[in-house]
Amino acid sequence: METDFAARIASLPQYQELKAKRSRFGWWLTLAMMLVYYGFILLVAFDKEFLAQRLGDGVMTLGIPIGFGVIVFTIIITAVYVRRANDEFDRLSAAIAKAVL
Amino acid sequence: MKRLLSFAADDSLLRPALTFSGLLLAAATAQAAGADLGQAVKQATNWTAISMFAGFVVLTLFITKWAAGKTKSASDFYTAGGGITGFQNGLAIAGDYMSAASFLGISAAVMASGFDGLIYSIGFLVGWPVITFLMAERLRNLGKFTFADVAAFRFEQKPVRIFAASGTLVVVAFYLIAQMVGAGQLIKLLFGLEYWIAVVIVGALMMVYVLFGGMTATTWVQIIKACLLLGGASFMAASVLWHFGFSPEAMFAQAVKIKADLASTGGKTAEEAAKIGQSIMGPGNFVKDPISAISFGMALMFGTAGLPHILMRFFTVPSAKEARKSVMWATGWIGYFYLLTFIIGFGAITFVLTNPSFLDAKGGLIGGNNMAAVHLANAVGGNVFLGFISAVAFATILAVVAGLTLSGASAVSHDIYATVIKKGNADSASELKVSRMTTIALGVVAVLLGIAFEKQNIAFMVSLAFAIAASANFPVLFMSVLWKDCTTRGAVIGGFLGLISSVGLTIVSPSVWEATLGNPKGSALFPYTSPALFSMTIGFVGIWLFSVLDNSARAKVDRAGFLAQQVRSETGIGASGASGH
Numbered sequence: 001m002e003t004d005f006a007a008r009i010a011s012l013p014q015y016q017e018l019k020a021k022r023s024r025f026g027w028w029l030t031l032a033m034m035l036v037y038y039g040f041i042l043l044v045a046f047d048k049e050f051l052a053q054r055l056g057d058g059v060m061t062l063g064i065p066i067g068f069g070v071i072v073f074t075i076i077i078t079a080v081y082v083r084r085a086n087d088e089f090d091r092l093s094a095a096i097a098k099a100v101l
Numbered sequence: 102m103k104r105l106l107s108f109a110a111d112d113s114l115l116r117p118a119l120t121f122s123g124l125l126l127a128a129a130t131a132q133a134a135g136a137d138l139g140q141a142v143k144q145a146t147n148w149t150a151i152s153m154f155a156g157f158v159v160l161t162l163f164i165t166k167w168a169a170g171k172t173k174s175a176s177d178f179y180t181a182g183g184g185i186t187g188f189q190n191g192l193a194i195a196g197d198y199m200s201a202a203s204f205l206g207i208s209a210a211v212m213a214s215g216f217d218g219l220i221y222s223i224g225f226l227v228g229w230p231v232i233t234f235l236m237a238e239r240l241r242n243l244g245k246f247t248f249a250d251v252a253a254f255r256f257e258q259k260p261v262r263i264f265a266a267s268g269t270l271v272v273v274a275f276y277l278i279a280q281m282v283g284a285g286q287l288i289k290l291l292f293g294l295e296y297w298i299a300v301v302i303v304g305a306l307m308m309v310y311v312l313f314g315g316m317t318a319t320t321w322v323q324i325i326k327a328c329l330l331l332g333g334a335s336f337m338a339a340s341v342l343w344h345f346g347f348s349p350e351a352m353f354a355q356a357v358k359i360k361a362d363l364a365s366t367g368g369k370t371a372e373e374a375a376k377i378g379q380s381i382m383g384p385g386n387f388v389k390d391p392i393s394a395i396s397f398g399m400a401l402m403f404g405t406a407g408l409p410h411i412l413m414r415f416f417t418v419p420s421a422k423e424a425r426k427s428v429m430w431a432t433g434w435i436g437y438f439y440l441l442t443f444i445i446g447f448g449a450i451t452f453v454l455t456n457p458s459f460l461d462a463k464g465g466l467i468g469g470n471n472m473a474a475v476h477l478a479n480a481v482g483g484n485v486f487l488g489f490i491s492a493v494a495f496a497t498i499l500a501v502v503a504g505l506t507l508s509g510a511s512a513v514s515h516d517i518y519a520t521v522i523k524k525g526n527a528d529s530a531s532e533l534k535v536s537r538m539t540t541i542a543l544g545v546v547a548v549l550l551g552i553a554f555e556k557q558n559i560a561f562m563v564s565l566a567f568a569i570a571a572s573a574n575f576p577v578l579f580m581s582v583l584w585k586d587c588t589t590r591g592a593v594i595g596g597f598l599g600l601i602s603s604v605g606l607t608i609v610s611p612s613v614w615e616a617t618l619g620n621p622k623g624s625a626l627f628p629y630t631s632p633a634l635f636s637m638t639i640g641f642v643g644i645w646l647f648s649v650l651d652n653s654a655r656a657k658v659d660r661a662g663f664l665a666q667q668v669r670s671e672t673g674i675g676a677s678g679a680s681g682h
Contacts (some may be wrong), residue, residue, distance in 0.1 A: 015672065022671065026235055030235060
């Protein structure tokens with residue numbers, strides 16, 4: 001791609017919008033994922049009793065739903081990004097392509 | 102205690118090998134008989150498993166034949182012509198990623214220590230969202246065949262390609278050795294055949310898949326394997342839950358009771374035994390110190406985003422949209438799989454640890470702890486299902502090694518031969534020829550290394566592969582795509598620093614220095630289990646520092662190229678779809 005063609009695309013408002021939105025969304029979700037995962041690891045490292053405390057009278061501990069929760073959260077957060085990207089971001093990309101090609 | 106299911110263990114597992122093949126191999130066994138602890142002990146030949154595996158092989162060979170007819174150009178070979186859908190690619194990624202080690206190893210870890218196994222599987226999953234948010238679509242928009250296409254996009258080709266090919270080959274080598282040794286140990290357990298047979302079978306089949314069928318055959322082998330593994334694991338987990346009326350509490354309560362009973366039989370007081378029983382419901386000794394925990398977590402999280410055979414899969418789909426769909430499906434399947442392995446591990450406590458026919462004289466599992474899922478298959482589905490799971494576990498290794506070999510071959514033929522040696526002027530036919538020659542070479546080397554490492558403690562190798570991917574491949578990819586001021590010099594020096602430090606720190610860590618090299622305990626210079634926290638920092642800081650200090654003419658070109666790269670990575674305009682770039 002030639003530099004002036006790239007510069008022409010880069011000056012489009014839709015491009016600026018796409019770049020800003022995707023970047024913000026991607027970094028926020030990355031931050032959320034890191035907080036959830038490293039939060040879990042720090043709990044494992046520093047507060048084992050918190051995870052090992054029982055819920056109610058049975059053997060079930062708080063750690064099991066939290067652990068399963070991290071797995072489910074990982075799947076859901078991925079789906080959230082992909083849904084928005086495949087809809088909104090792709091529409092913006094298509095608009096950009098239409099404007100320059 | 103209530104006997105859990107009426108399926109009795111098939112006693113053929115316990116009978117000494119008297120079959121034809123057992124006699125045939127008896128001479129070869131004599132030397133291998135003195136296997137040291139931690140090594141698999143050869144079981145009786147299991148013909149059900151072998152014939153099911155043979156069925157899988159025949160099916161995949163037919164697919165390879167069909168794929169061979171479609172593999173004409175370099176693009177067909179590396180990326181199946183870019184014609185894989187997001188859904189198919191998601192399954193193939195899952196097939197590439199769910200190794201036999203994670204199936205047998207994690208369910209064994211859950212059986213042994215409960216909750217700690219879950220910590221492990223979570224680590225293997227959390228890299229996927231990071232790939233989705235920051236990498237997948239940008240990779241698709243910038244790359245063609247290998248991740249080096251992306252890392253070297255705006256840089257001087259030769260040094261960056263040499264770095265990327267080194268990073269790829271080192272990661273592939275360690276991952277491959279671990280798979281080959283795993284295959285050899287597994288075949289003794291699952292089929293009751295000799296170690297070297299497994300290594301040769303795996304080496305030969307992976308060569309056939311990759312040589313003739315390229316990415317198309319590799320993809321379909323991975324898809325079929327993923328379906329079989331997910332199907333088999335779902336059946337096992339459902340059988341376990343069904344037995345407990347789909348009440349997790351009932352399953353956990355039974356497992357805790359069994360662990361406590363075992364502890365009190367072992368001479369513990371009632372109070373201690375109850376504590377030991379309940380300990381499987383919370384974190385135990387998996388995390389020794391916080392630094393190791395965080396470091397290992399970083400290796401898994403960011404290493405996934407730097408594994409060359411995984412990154413390569415993003416070039417097999419036609420668009421960024423399909424790339425995103427693939428990673429969404431992959432994350433879903435892999436996450437589901439880890440939930441299943443957790444249930445399977447608890448199922449192994451309740452069904453396997455209580456059944457004397459699965460236990461040896463000392464109360465351990467016949468064939469070792471890694472047999473947890475395999476014995477459970479026998480308990481819930483009888484000998485036929487045992488054969489099925491054994492065949493799937495072995496097929497799993499094949500699918501993983503095929504992907505690794507393809508990725509290693511493309512690093513040599515596309516990055517080194519076509520770009521560095523031929524300076525981008527290689528024709529498709531000669532590039533294809535080089536990748537096929539490399540495939541043969543890699544196959545032979547993998548077999549030789551697999552045999553050479555038979556008696557070695559290789560437990561560190563997969564985590565080392567992740568650490569290298571996180572410390573060398575990922576930082577270079579990340580910085581080159583997202584940081585404007587990154588230069589050729591910075592990427593290459595920083596990347597190699599990450600590579601060297603991750604390998605070096607692993608060598609002087611306890612798991613290699615003491616466990617593998619046999620130095621005295623406490624003599625290791627680096628006290629933590631994973632180097633990633635340090636080597637990733639070295640990699641990133643190296644890239645930053647040597648880029649900032651870089652005032653060469655090339656650095657100006659590198660920085661000036663960022664805008665065009667960014668526009669293409671964001672919009673996909675100009676990306677290689679059907680045509681090259």
